[in-house]
Amino acid sequence: MNYFTVNKCGLYRQTSPKPQGLDLAETFEAITNWVRGKPLSDTLPWNANARSGKPKCYCKDIYTSEITGDILVVLWKSESSGSGNLLGAPEDAKTGEGNVVTQDAKFKGKKVIWGHPMYYWIVPSEELVVSIKFENSVCDSQLFQDWITEAVTNRVDHGNKKKEYTASGQTRLSFADGTVGGDFRYRYLFDVSLKTENTANAAMTALASNITHVIKRETITLKTADERAMWVKLFNTFPHLKPAPNSKTREIEIKAQARPTAAEVKKIIEGYARENRSPAEWDNVGFLTSDNKTIWVDRYRLTNSIAYDIPKDQIVTAVDLCEAIAKKRTNFLAPQIGGHAIVATTRTGT
Known part of the structure; x- marks a missing residue:
């Protein structure tokens, strides 16, 4: 449920x-x-x-x-x-x-x-x-x-x-x-x-206090080189990172330093949690905590x-x-x- x-x-x-x-x-x-x-x-x-x-x-x-x-x-x-x-x-x-x-x-x-x-x-x-x-x-x-x-x-x-x-x-x-x-x-x-859990909930407050980064995974479509964002094109300068010649997509993970409040964490969870996300699906949003654990937003749904x-x-x-x-x-x-x-x-x- x-x-x-x-x-x-x-x-x-x-x-x-x-x-x-x-x-x-x-x-x-x-x-x-x-x-x-x-x-x-x-x-x-x-x-x-x-x-x-x-x-x-x-x-x-x-x-x-x-x-x-x-x-x-x-x-x-x-x-x-x-x-x-x-x-x-x-x-x-x-x-x-x-x-x-x-x-x-x-x-x-x-x-x-x-x-x-x-x-x-x-x-x-x-x-x-x-x-x-x-x-x-x-x-x-x-x-x-x-x-x-x-x-x-x-x-x-x-x-x-x-x-x-x-x-x-x-x-x-x-x-x-x-x-x-x-x-x-x-x-x-x-x-x-x-x-999702209430911002006053102890688990939500504890999560917010331990977050060091926000993580966003996304699948980028590579139709033509010119259609890609500039920051994605920068990967072309690194060895072994170019997509295969016939590849149409690339899986990207962005990790940004952040210290969101409990209210901001709740807003992120509500915006990106899904009821039917497949465990094998790449696209997702989550948090990296001070003890180096990754926690995905779907974990905090009410179920x-x-x-x-x-x-x-x-x-x-x-x-x-x-x-x-x-x-x-x-x-x-x-x-x-x-x-x-x-x-x-x-x-x-x-």
Whole structure:
């Protein structure tokens, strides 16, 4: 489990930071009404042709608890390849229905959308979003935010939604407040960020006091020599450091002396920590401490774990996962309420 703070959710005017309607509960109620009874293929909230190269994303399942008001959303990220076996979700199955199948060259049957599920637990009472990663699922918080934003903007029914056309023929969607003589225009925004340890936490304070350097790793694209930054070109003057003739990238590590405060450390962690960074991935940000240890920003995410038995190559329904969470809801909410990280690994059963 990775915890996210909800920075924005609702209808915003450009001149005001305060939302006017469509909070977390209202947003997901509207989305639930929109996807109810729809086949999977009809829950893509944007024009696929307008987002070429971007993964498609659908709503596989959604459930709201009448007791807690929590929402469990299962999105479906379409992928043509990826780690582990891809799963196929029937494209004509209605929201919350339809079994998945395992990718197989010999598979024949109904049309399916190949990909992986993404599980998100939304807690309106705490202004909180939690991503849940199992062995056969993926996490993509940016895609999740995009899907919610596009679904509300383009698809859900809302009494004050306005559709206008620009001089160039483009469609402009907005929301109005409906007041007589006012008719102020609003834009729907949905933004979340990973939660990290509180700056008052002893571990964060201790980390800040021991930092001697900030480290940034980045992969540089070497299309042409002229496109590279001057400081990168300086490496050409050193022996054995030139990239291979056909090399298109170079892995660079920058290490700068720094003594950031706890607040500055928290800001760096929040800006660069990720929920789904691969251990083998080069690009990262971290700190070098006085005892010569390297600590990467992902270590200070607020995390937790849930054990759930999942049949091999199957997925969890929204209602079942929501009910499993409800049994230990207080424990699962403790890290974000208390500001203390519980670093653990999510596991699945077989």
